[in-house]
Amino acid sequence: MKRMWKALSRLILAASLLMGCTARVEERIGASPPVEDIPLPTPALQGTMSLEETLALRHSVRSFTGDPLTLVEIGQLLWAAQGITRDWGGRTAPSAGALYPLEVYVATAEGLYHYMPQGHKVRVESTADLREALWTAGLKQDAIRQAPAVFVITAVYARTESKYGARAERYVELEAGHAAQNLLLQAVALGLGGVPIGAFHDDQVQSALSLPSDHAPLYLIPVGHPQE
Ligand SMILES: Cc1cc2nc3c(=O)[nH]c(=O)nc-3n(C[C@H](O)[C@H](O)[C@H](O)COP(=O)(O)O)c2cc1C
Incomplete structure (x- = not known):
């Protein structure tokens, strides 16, 4: 018992x-918190403007109409910056050692989205409009507050340092330039305009967007319909 x-x-x-x-x-x-991914429309591989025309028309645009960007436009711009174009994972922009240190975000009136090249989709990071906080972090440059979409190119330096050590700093920043130029040219080809902004407080951008500590912001790129 x-x-x-x-x-x-x-x-x-x-x-x-x-x-x-x-x-x-x-x-x-x-x-x-629940992870929400939004699939992006398949990017177009043909447009109506030649590369030469696009290059000739590109200039920095800092004034925008109030019109928002469509999901098609946002998807196309993200693809131009970092989209996957090769079976093995190669992207629209070159990368030292194919280590792909860049992470791209976009802030709109609806929220903050993190681009996932694998699967061509965005992850919803916030549903708040963070552009005002970005504007403050960006030395109150009006293009940031006015643009319907502010793309943020960030980098995880450790990915490239794992192979290239101290040389990585140079490589990562060159890569941000490649991605930014792709995005800016794509904007022109879509009839949009933008400006690459390097003058901002890194720590304030990082906290405004609650970025992971190893996602270092390198460029803010406001994009919209030119007001000219
Ligand atoms: C690394 C870099 C940083 C820049 N930072 C800013 C910036 O903070 N604010 C701004 O209005 N333009 C910025 N620009 C844009 C330049 O002012 C612009 O490219 C230059 O005046 C030439 O004009 P264009 O782009 O119309 O040819 C930057 C450009 C580069 C390449």
Whole structure:
């Protein structure tokens, strides 16, 4: 009888532990915010403007109408910056050692989106309009507050440092230039305009967007319909 009672109490203990564990796992799952990905429209591989015309027309645009960008336009611009164009993962912009240190975000009135080249989609990072905070971080340059979309090119230096050590700093920043120029030229080809902005407080951009600590902001690129 005593032995049976002991076995029963062990069973009860095991069951309550198991239930506790399950509750803790549920708590953990419930605590993390849901990840929402938005698929982007398939990027166009043909346009109406030649590369030569696009180059000739490019200039920095800092004044925009109030018209928002469409999802097609945002998708095309993100693809131009970092889209995958090769079966093995090669992208629209070259990358030292194909290590791809760049992470691209876009801030609009609807929120902050993080581009995922794999799957050509964006991850919703915030549903708040963070452009005003970006404007403050960007020395109150009006293009940032006026543009319907502010693209933010950030870099994870460690990816390139893993192979190139101290040389990585140069490589990563050259790559940001490649991606930025692709995006700016794509904007022109879509009848849009933009400006590459390097003058901003890095730490303020990082905190305005709640970026991961290793995503270093290198460029802000406001894009919109030119007001000229
Ligand atoms: C690295 C870099 C940083 C820049 N930073 C800013 C900036 O903070 N604000 C701005 O209005 N333009 C910025 N520009 C844009 C330049 O002012 C612009 O390219 C230059 O005046 C030439 O004009 P264009 O782009 O119309 O040919 C930057 C350009 C580069 C390449």
